[in-house]
Amino acid sequence: MEQVFDLVNQVLGRDGETRRRNLNIRGYKVIPLNSQAGLIEFVMNTTQLKSFLPSAHERCVFTVDTMVKRSTAGCVQVPTSRLQV
Numbered sequence: 001m002e003q004v005f006d007l008v009n010q011v012l013g014r015d016g017e018t019r020r021r022n023l024n025i026r027g028y029k030v031i032p033l034n035s036q037a038g039l040i041e042f043v044m045n046t047t048q049l050k051s052f053l054p055s056a057h058e059r060c061v062f063t064v065d066t067m068v069k070r071s072t073a074g075c076v077q078v079p080t081s082r083l084q085v
Contacts, residue, residue, distance in 0.1 A: 001027075002027055005025045005026075008025050009024045009025055012024055028043060029041040
């Protein structure tokens with residue numbers, strides 16, 4: 001993965017806008033505990049996922065109607081009746 005991160009950082013460095021915004025991928029040290037869990041190094045200025053998800057969910061709740069409108073905006077109209085076969 002570290003090689004992928006390096007490659008992505010090279011691509012981001014070629015674009016003026018991403019370079020101006022100083023966008024890049026940073027790797028972190030991890031101590032594996034088993035095949036599915038580990039401890040990550042302390043990262044400054046971050047929010048726990050547990051704290052972030054409830055507010056993110058409230059901002060991103062969509063009804064089925066909203067999703068259909070968004071997915072078909074500017075596309076072919078979705079038929080409202082079924083075709084007889």
